[in-house]
Amino acid sequence: xxxxxxxxxxxxxxxxxxxxxxxxxxxxxxxxxxxxxxxxxxxxxxxxxxxxxxxxxxxxxxxxxxxxxxxxxxxxxxxxxxxxxxxxxxxxxxxxxxxxxxxxxxxxxxxxxxxxxxxxxxxxxxxxxxxxxxxxxxxxxxxxxxxxxxxxxxxxxxxxxxxxxxxxxxxxxxxxxxxxxxxxxxxxxxxxxxxxxxxxxxxxxxxxxxxxxxxxxxxxxxxxxxxxxxxxxxxxxxxxxxxxxxxxxxxxxxxxxxxxxxxxxxxxxxxxxxx
Amino acid sequence: xxxxxxxxxxxxxxxxxxxxxxxxxxxxxxxxxxxxxxxxxxxxxxxxxxxxxxxxxxxxxxxxxxxxxxxxxxxxxxxxxxxxxxxxxxxxxxxxxxxxxxxxxxxxxxxxxxxxxxxxxxxxxxx
Numbered sequence: 017x018x019x020x021x022x023x024x025x026x027x028x029x030x031x032x033x034x035x036x037x038x039x040x041x042x043x044x045x046x047x048x049x050x051x052x053x054x055x056x057x058x059x060x061x062x063x064x065x066x067x068x069x070x071x072x073x074x075x076x077x078x079x080x081x082x083x084x085x086x087x088x089x090x091x092x093x094x095x096x097x098x099x100x101x102x103x104x105x106x107x108x109x110x111x112x113x114x115x116x117x118x119x120x121x122x123x124x125x126x127x128x129x130x131x132x133x134x135x136x137x138x139x140x141x142x143x144x145x146x147x148x149x150x151x152x153x154x155x156x157x158x159x160x161x162x163x164x165x166x167x168x169x170x171x172x173x174x175x176x177x178x179x180x181x182x183x184x185x186x187x188x189x190x191x192x193x194x195x196x197x198x199x200x201x202x203x204x205x206x207x208x209x210x211x212x213x214x215x216x217x218x219x220x221x222x223x224x225x226x227x228x229x230x231x232x233x234x235x236x237x238x239x240x241x242x243x244x245x246x247x248x249x250x251x252x253x254x255x256x257x258x259x260x261x262x263x264x265x266x267x268x269x270x271x272x273x274x275x276x277x278x279x280x281x282x283x284x285x286x287x288x289x290x291x
Numbered sequence: 292x293x294x295x296x297x298x299x300x301x302x303x304x305x306x307x308x309x310x311x312x313x314x315x316x317x318x319x320x321x322x323x324x325x326x327x328x329x330x331x332x333x334x335x336x337x338x339x340x341x342x343x344x345x346x347x348x349x350x351x352x353x354x355x356x357x358x359x360x361x362x363x364x365x366x367x368x369x370x371x372x373x374x375x376x377x378x379x380x381x382x383x384x385x386x387x388x389x390x391x392x393x394x395x396x397x398x399x400x401x402x403x404x405x406x407x408x409x410x411x412x413x414x415x416x417x418x
Contacts, residue, residue: 129408150387151410199390210390218389219388221415
């Protein structure tokens with residue numbers, strides 16, 4: 017059974033096995049297929065057209081399915097590995113063990129943003145950035161640049177308190193839980209974390225940084241936490257919505273899974289803590 | 292430039308070819324569920340300036356580039372297209388600042404120059 021744990025509580029062995037599995041997926045070429053898929057969706061999901069992966073109600077079930085698929089790829093390398101999650105409301109500085117040399121490595125150097133430490137540093141030679149939007153082939157970060165702050169626990173709680181899953185127009189202008197969690201409106205949770213990390217994480221090819229998976233594993237957990245607080249609040253919209261994935265519509269690129277199929281994470285993984 | 296082949300990008304783990312092909316290019320635009328707010332003068336305006344040593348240009352595009360996704364506007368940095376997108380509230384993002392919004396195409400172009408630190412944009416094959 018897959019148990020997703022808070023990254024802060026991983027043992028040295030768990031960190032090493034997770035990192036090694038990432039490096040093997042990268043070496044084999046499988047990692048970059050996930051970057052390509054994500055960027056294809058992020059560039060094609062539009063507020064006034066078809067939208068599946070982002071800026072739409074299916075943001076949460078789409079990423080849940082995407083992470084399950086990625087986690088299965090990791091487990092094909094090492095069956096003991098599960099995706100950890102990063103509670104950025106708690107581990108909110110560049111001094112967090114998340115950014116240590118034995119895990120994800122630290123921020124980029126000031127000159128060019130290049131990550132110089134850890135397993136994914138360009139000098140280590142095992143993490144070439146091949147799916148990219150500009151000529152730079154090294155992992156970059158700028159943690160907390162310009163004094164930016166990660167969301168606080170109080171801000172998270174304010175979003176978890178919203179009882180309606182999503183609202184028309186079902187895009188970046190929507191009120192409700194999904195769009196406030198995604199961050200196009202209000203205190204801004206998910207989007208802000210991408211910007212705080214900087215480098216590739218702030219771009220359409222954000223899965224180039226392994227922290228992408230830990231960030232989204234926590235966003236995914238917040239969806240579960242929200243469900244626990246609002247057991248009578250359904251996924252919306254239910255049916256008949258143009259350009260938007262309704263509850264029982266299948267989601268690209270898989271075309272065999274619906275939001276309804278993704279509402280319960282328990283068949284796929286559990287958490288180290290109760291919701 | 293990505294050296295990933297189509298086969299690899301769509302391989303065992305990446306899902307159906309049809310799905311990505313549809314995601315990438317040439318979809319019939321569905322009916323607009325939300326009329327976007329009217330473009331402001333700043334959005335309709337073209338620009339052409341040198342910013343931090345890079346030539347940035349923006350202009351409305353009426354016949355659409357490969358990547359304008361209905362935004363009706365194209366931005367170039369040193370002649371290379373920067374993928375930009377307009378949000379429902381009239382703000383803008385680009386492929387290099389995809390989670391942070393900017394008020395105008397000019398602002399998003401300048402933010403991209405700062406982010407690029409001199410690097411050239413490369414066209415990104417979606418599949």
